[in-house]
Amino acid sequence: MSVTDEVLRVENLHVSVDDTPILNGMNLTINRGEIHVVMGRNGAGKSTLASVVMGHPDYEITSGSIFYMGTNIDEMTVFERARAGMFLSFQYPAVIPGVQVGTFLKKSVQSVHDEPLKGRAFRKELNAAMATLEMQKSVLSRYVNDGFSGGEKKRLEILQMLLLKPTLALLDETDSGLDIDALRIVAKGINSVAPQAGCLIITHYQRLLDHVQPHYVHVMIDGTIVRTGGPELALKLEEQGYDWLEEPQEVEA
Amino acid sequence: MSDEAREAVGDYKFGFHDPENATIRFDKGLSEQVVRDISELKNEPEWMTDLRVKAYHHFIQREMPDWGNCSELNNIDFDNVTYFLRSSDATENDWDDVPDDIKNTFDRLGIPEAEQKWLGGVTAQYESEAVYHSIREDLEDQGVLFLDMDSGLREHPELVKKFFGTVIPYGDNKFSALNTAVWSGGSFIYVPKGVHVEMPVQAYFRINAKNMGQFERTLIIADEGSSLHYVEGCTAPTYSTDSLHSAVVELIAMKGAKIRYSTIQNWSANVYNLVTKRGVAHENATVEWVDGNIGSKLTMKYPSVVLKGEGAHAEVISVAYAGAGQHQDAGAKVHHLAPNTTSSILSKSISKNGGRSSYRGMLQVTPKAHGCRSKVVCDALMLDSDSRSDTYPTMEVGNSTADLEHEASVSKVSGDQLFYLMSRGFSEEEAMGLIVNGFFEPFTRELPMEYAVELNKLLELEMEGSIG
Numbered sequence A: 001m002s003v004t005d006e007v008l009r010v011e012n013l014h015v016s017v018d019d020t021p022i023l024n025g026m027n028l029t030i031n032r033g034e035i036h037v038v039m040g041r042n043g044a045g046k047s048t049l050a051s052v053v054m055g056h057p058d059y060e061i062t063s064g065s066i067f068y069m070g071t072n073i074d075e076m077t078v079f080e081r082a083r084a085g086m087f088l089s090f091q092y093p094a095v096i097p098g099v100q101v102g103t104f105l106k107k108s109v110q111s112v113h114d115e116p117l118k119g120r121a122f123r124k125e126l127n128a129a130m131a132t133l134e135m136q137k138s139v140l141s142r143y144v145n146d147g148f149s150g151g152e153k154k155r156l157e158i159l160q161m162l163l164l165k166p167t168l169a170l171l172d173e174t175d176s177g178l179d180i181d182a183l184r185i186v187a188k189g190i191n192s193v194a195p196q197a198g199c200l201i202i203t204h205y206q207r208l209l210d211h212v213q214p215h216y217v218h219v220m221i222d223g224t225i226v227r228t229g230g231p232e233l234a235l236k237l238e239e240q241g242y243d244w245l246e247e248p249q250e251v252e253a
Numbered sequence B: 001m002s003d004e005a006r007e008a009v010g011d012y013k014f015g016f017h018d019p020e021n022a023t024i025r026f027d028k029g030l031s032e033q034v035v036r037d038i039s040e041l042k043n044e045p046e047w048m049t050d051l052r053v054k055a056y057h058h059f060i061q062r063e064m065p066d067w068g069n070c071s072e073l074n075n076i077d078f079d080n081v082t083y084f085l086r087s088s089d090a091t092e093n094d095w096d097d098v099p100d101d102i103k104n105t106f107d108r109l110g111i112p113e114a115e116q117k118w119l120g121g122v123t124a125q126y127e128s129e130a131v132y133h134s135i136r137e138d139l140e141d142q143g144v145l146f147l148d149m150d151s152g153l154r155e156h157p158e159l160v161k162k163f164f165g166t167v168i169p170y171g172d173n174k175f176s177a178l179n180t181a182v183w184s185g186g187s188f189i190y191v192p193k194g195v196h197v198e199m200p201v202q203a204y205f206r207i208n209a210k211n212m213g214q215f216e217r218t219l220i221i222a223d224e225g226s227s228l229h230y231v232e233g234c235t236a237p238t239y240s241t242d243s244l245h246s247a248v249v250e251l252i253a254m255k256g257a258k259i260r261y262s263t264i265q266n267w268s269a270n271v272y273n274l275v276t277k278r279g280v281a282h283e284n285a286t287v288e289w290v291d292g293n294i295g296s297k298l299t300m301k302y303p304s305v306v307l308k309g310e311g312a313h314a315e316v317i318s319v320a321y322a323g324a325g326q327h328q329d330a331g332a333k334v335h336h337l338a339p340n341t342t343s344s345i346l347s348k349s350i351s352k353n354g355g356r357s358s359y360r361g362m363l364q365v366t367p368k369a370h371g372c373r374s375k376v377v378c379d380a381l382m383l384d385s386d387s388r389s390d391t392y393p394t395m396e397v398g399n400s401t402a403d404l405e406h407e408a409s410v411s412k413v414s415g416d417q418l419f420y421l422m423s424r425g426f427s428e429e430e431a432m433g434l435i436v437n438g439f440f441e442p443f444t445r446e447l448p449m450e451y452a453v454e455l456n457k458l459l460e461l462e463m464e465g466s467i468g
């Protein structure tokens, strides 16, 4: 694989919030076309990783660096990262009262792609993406995430991903709270973006992986990756939980 | 105005283009003589002169309100105000004298230069006048009277005499007394029984902007079963060298009539904006105020509705935006005097950069008023911790059958919202702009489209450079 295919590289990343360390020496490299899955117990630091890669100001990088497309992005603001092609599907998407989904999507695509949108072309693309995700048109006139069910929020996140066409997609528990049909539909969305992007999927459940084929599965404990494997690792975790990883040397030997 | 334009609009009633009326400006300060001179100059009937004089004396002895932002009120120097300025003067203002920041805002709101000049009162715009004229003819055919207040008094003295000051008597407050003493300009509208009118928005305010004085007086009467939506104001900043604006607006909705009065005002930061607005709703009538306040140094404005007839309804939707050095003291008052009357008040305010917004509300239900319902919602959004927001709700409920709801909330923009929006490509300012527009949305959606678009743009501009 050539160097130019590298989308994300996280190097020995240490991150704190209010002087409490959360990430303790993360290392991760994602190349274009790769799907990486990160699993781990509640509180392991998975969302923190996604937030810090996206540039959340509350998290302090105490050492280490993040490279996007080969460039150190430590100094980039959140919106600069978004405009550079990074995308985060939130575990808990924020509610923006009074702002209609349609307006929001259009403005967002405009900001990220930095060009005035042709109304008709945009509508066409929007219609197609909504059809893929089997979404109702009426969503467009609702307010962003306001009164949305858990599954509706996740579907809207994926709709945004389809429209923004990111180079790096960070998907934080996008599968949580989805019914069986919705899971399949969301997976379809992920699969349509994945070949052109690097994907980091944070999940607790194996079931998404029936629809999305990961290249790597990482297990995170206490802010660091303790093990990396293929799809079989996710199956094993599903069966055995995380305990066996706590004393990895002995169990493995 | 060119001769060609004059011909097109025919006999123009407002008079402010009449060369004979050029430049009459009174010296600063107020006295009984000034009041009499104003009245005489306008050739008013004696009863109006007398009313002005009485109001003047009341104004002189009336104490300043001891509530609201009194310390700021006491800074008003009444001797340093010009109380009468013939409207034709306004056209002599030079566009070059309008400050750059205001011109910039015009540009960025996308208001073209010709219109900017028009709004700035520099040039007459042929097209708008023609449009305006044809609309007037249209209304006249239906028997609607639509004049500036001075012409209204001249041409329909009986009607004016019957209603003028009946909703807001001069003794109501110090500023209604002042307005009654020195009023000039404003609108007079009478809608006959059963006629439905949607006022031409842009055309009207563009005409009226020029004609509007500091002490405009508006009187609107909707006769039985008629309806009117009147839109006043402008999202572009109203630049004014004079610092005191004190208008009075009286609405009368007869049985089964409906009046909606929508305003957006964006005053320059040196202005004291002290306006009394009140409507009376008779049996099964509706009065609605849609009121937006941006800018000014101090605004004190509480659109009110007196629900006088059984089954009458009041609706007040207001927004206020207080930036640095500004205090928006706004709200609503509803008086339920008759049975089965209903009201709904929604007030939204934003404070930023140390600005202060206050909600001041009054809800009254008299003992006779059985079966009334009212809902009051006030939401405040603070964009930083230097800013201030407070609520002063007053309720006087004399009838136990009243069904009253009151909700109030104060919120701050959350870090989660900003992070979410910024992760979607919006800069911090753009994100703030979206959140602010969203917060005002329940107000904005009540506005005619072009206003809504302009208001949203204006708020986005307000967010620029505001983040440290």
Ligand SMILES: Nc1ncnc2c1ncn2[C@@H]1O[C@H](COP(=O)(O)OP(=O)(O)OP(=O)(O)O)[C@@H](O)[C@H]1O
Residues within 6 Å of the ligand: A017, A022, A040, A041, A042, A043, A044, A045, A046, A047, A048, A049, A058, A091
């Ligand atoms: N802004 C913050 N302030 C304080 N503590 C935080 C903050 N963000 C994260 N933490 C703490 O850091 C730890 C890791 O949180 P994080 O949200 O990254 O976990 P997670 O692996 O995503 O968990 P889950 O599976 O429950 O989503 C937790 O103990 C959490 O309480």
Ligand SMILES: [Mg+2]
Residues within 6 Å of the ligand: A046, A047, A048, A091, A172
């Ligand atoms: Mg998480």
